[in-house]
Amino acid sequence: MRYPATTEYMLDMLHDLQDAEPKNYLKREALQAVAEYVSVPLSEVVSTATFYTMYSLKPRGHHIIRLCESPPCQLVGAESMLDILSTHLGVKVGETTADGAFTVETASCLGVCGVAPAMMIDTELYGNLTKERIVSAIESVRRSDV
Amino acid sequence: MSNNKPLIVLANSGLIDPNSLEQAIGVGAYSAMAKIVEEAIAPSDVIGIVKASGLRGRGGAGFPTGLKWSFTAKDEQVYIICNADEGEPGTFKDRLILEGDPHRLIEGMMIAGYAVNATKGYVYVRGEYTLSIERMQTAINAAREVGLLGENIFESDFSFDIEIKKGAGAYVCGEETSLIESIEGKRGYPRLKPPYPGAVGLWSKPTVVNNVETLANVPPIIVNGPEWFRSYGTEKCPGTKVFTILGHVEKPGLVEAEMGTSLQTIIDVHGGGVKDGKAFKGALVGGSAGAFVCPDCLDKPMDFDGLQELSAVLGSGAVLVFNEDASIVEMLDGILAFFKHESCGQCAPCRGGTQALKTIMERIRDGHGVAGDLDKMVEVATSMQATSLCPLGQSVILPITSALQHFRPEFEALIS
Numbered sequence: 345m346r347y348p349a350t351t352e353y354m355l356d357m358l359h360d361l362q363d364a365e366p367k368n369y370l371k372r373e374a375l376q377a378v379a380e381y382v383s384v385p386l387s388e389v390v391s392t393a394t395f396y397t398m399y400s401l402k403p404r405g406h407h408i409i410r411l412c413e414s415p416p417c418q419l420v421g422a423e424s425m426l427d428i429l430s431t432h433l434g435v436k437v438g439e440t441t442a443d444g445a446f447t448v449e450t451a452s453c454l455g456v457c458g459v460a461p462a463m464m465i466d467t468e469l470y471g472n473l474t475k476e477r478i479v480s481a482i483e484s485v486r487r488s489d490v
Numbered sequence: 491m492s493n494n495k496p497l498i499v500l501a502n503s504g505l506i507d508p509n510s511l512e513q514a515i516g517v518g519a520y521s522a523m524a525k526i527v528e529e530a531i532a533p534s535d536v537i538g539i540v541k542a543s544g545l546r547g548r549g550g551a552g553f554p555t556g557l558k559w560s561f562t563a564k565d566e567q568v569y570i571i572c573n574a575d576e577g578e579p580g581t582f583k584d585r586l587i588l589e590g591d592p593h594r595l596i597e598g599m600m601i602a603g604y605a606v607n608a609t610k611g612y613v614y615v616r617g618e619y620t621l622s623i624e625r626m627q628t629a630i631n632a633a634r635e636v637g638l639l640g641e642n643i644f645e646s647d648f649s650f651d652i653e654i655k656k657g658a659g660a661y662v663c664g665e666e667t668s669l670i671e672s673i674e675g676k677r678g679y680p681r682l683k684p685p686y687p688g689a690v691g692l693w694s695k696p697t698v699v700n701n702v703e704t705l706a707n708v709p710p711i712i713v714n715g716p717e718w719f720r721s722y723g724t725e726k727c728p729g730t731k732v733f734t735i736l737g738h739v740e741k742p743g744l745v746e747a748e749m750g751t752s753l754q755t756i757i758d759v760h761g762g763g764v765k766d767g768k769a770f771k772g773a774l775v776g777g778s779a780g781a782f783v784c785p786d787c788l789d790k791p792m793d794f795d796g797l798q799e800l801s802a803v804l805g806s807g808a809v810l811v812f813n814e815d816a817s818i819v820e821m822l823d824g825i826l827a828f829f830k831h832e833s834c835g836q837c838a839p840c841r842g843g844t845q846a847l848k849t850i851m852e853r854i855r856d857g858h859g860v861a862g863d864l865d866k867m868v869e870v871a872t873s874m875q876a877t878s879l880c881p882l883g884q885s886v887i888l889p890i891t892s893a894l895q896h897f898r899p900e901f902e903a904l905i906s
Binding site for chain 2: 350351352353354356358359382391392395396397398399410413414416418419451452453454455456458460464467
């Protein structure tokens with residue numbers, strides 16, 4: 345293992361295990377493995393994992409879309425951007441597209457307020473969103489998957 | 491800055507290749523630490539210099555940095571934590587420092603470590619800040635390679651190393667004790683204070699937690715001296731502040747300006763004025779845990795004390811500008827949704843209070859508000875201020891009372 349067997353590295357382990365899973369979530373076996381490795385009860389690992397919004401205990405899409413809904417983004421139309429996203433992908437916040445490609449989530453602030461409204465797809469940032477930019481970002485991610 | 495003084499915190503950001511240690515050294519990186527070693531400046535004198543400079547914490551609370559360092563208990567193991575869990579909505583100043591001038595931050599942490607006799611530092615960065623983490627790691631590796639981090643720095647007795655900790659999405663972890671819990675691998679629940687981290691912090695050891703921008707100010711203070719630093723800003727708030735100016739302005743972005751610069755100057759000179767020539771309605775200063783201000787506040791100085799007089803806060807330095815068309819009701823509703831989502835759930839006043847506030851706010855927003863709703867909101871927020879465990883629950887009163895103070899008729903119009 346990359347990390348020493350202490351709780352100090354639990355968040356790092358959870359990040360890595362989730363990133364390694366194509367469905368972007370923490371399987372029960374992964375949580376169990378962490379619990380055994382750092383010698384704490386499974387409940388403690390689940391407790392930590394469920395506290396943080398970046399972790400999911402349920403399967404998600406191959407790509408995670410995080411739309412920023414902070415006040416600066418809200419002021420310049422984040423809500424209508426969410427409508428555009430939902431309509432284009434046919435899912436609501438928290439849901440995954442039928443083909444398993446995308447999960448739509450919202451974020452409290454992505455820290456790129458200078459280019460509001462903004463979203464992230466995985467680790468990539470997209471700012472100054474418009475309907476055209478959202479659609480083209482999603483389609484280019486789709487194309488790169490083929 | 492407007493009066494042609496050189497910048498302090500962002501002096502090198504955008505000018506140097508952040509991945510190049512050579513370029514950083516070329517513009518003076520690590521010369522402050524070298525000076526400390528060469529001139530054999532004692533740790534207590536380093537604290538003295540920082541105290542004399544009047545530097546105050548840039549994370550939002552404005553606590554004097556030198557004083558914080560001097561309160562740190564003596565122990566075999568002391569920790570420095572750089573709080574880079576920048577989550578206050580509308581704030582991205584720390585990201586620009588992390589990504590633009592990471593060696594400045596390493597040096598700031600190193601000097602803080604030297605001052606309080608810490609050998610280990612942690613940078614706790616938001617999980618979403620992928621590029622910041624990459625740049626910071628590259629800088630740490632480069633500094634280690636040439637011995638600027640590690641054993642016997644500049645052949646002195648001082649040893650110091652830094653490790654990055656990646657967050658996982660929790661606003662409350664910006665609070666220093668939650669952040670400490672998170673580094674320990676636990677839920678980010680804030681601790682009861684006192685004891686303060688300076689006495690009992692990470693793994694129960696004395697710990698200094700400083701914001702990115704605060705630490706970025708330290709190297710130039712050591713190099714140029716406290717008087718130089720005091721030539722910027724105001725007497726009680728010396729130095730500069732990195733403001734993020736957003737919303738209905740022509741040029742949204744970030745700017746480093748002197749402490750005490752007026753809101754008008756920040757909007758007009760640095761933000762290019764209100765967008766499309768519309769009228770200025772107000773601003774939200776300090777992020778979601780900040781306060782709304784009205785046009786009467788335009789000439790007031792933007793610093794920790796000037797804003798306190800207006801019952802507002804400087805906070806992280808976020809300025810969200812509204813033109814005449816903006817709905818303060820919608821904005822406050824968004825803010826209360828944020829608090830409801832980010833309340834960590836540990837203490838009852840905040841857990842229940844944020845829910846109740848959002849429920850009341852939502853019915854007002856939808857035009858179903860009833861008489862007494864506004865007073866009820868203030869009552870709930872007041873009791874949260876008095877009884878919540880951490881600043882998250884304690885600060886929700888600020889946006890509520892300030893919105894009602896300046897824009898009450900807008901809310902009343904929606905209440906039958």
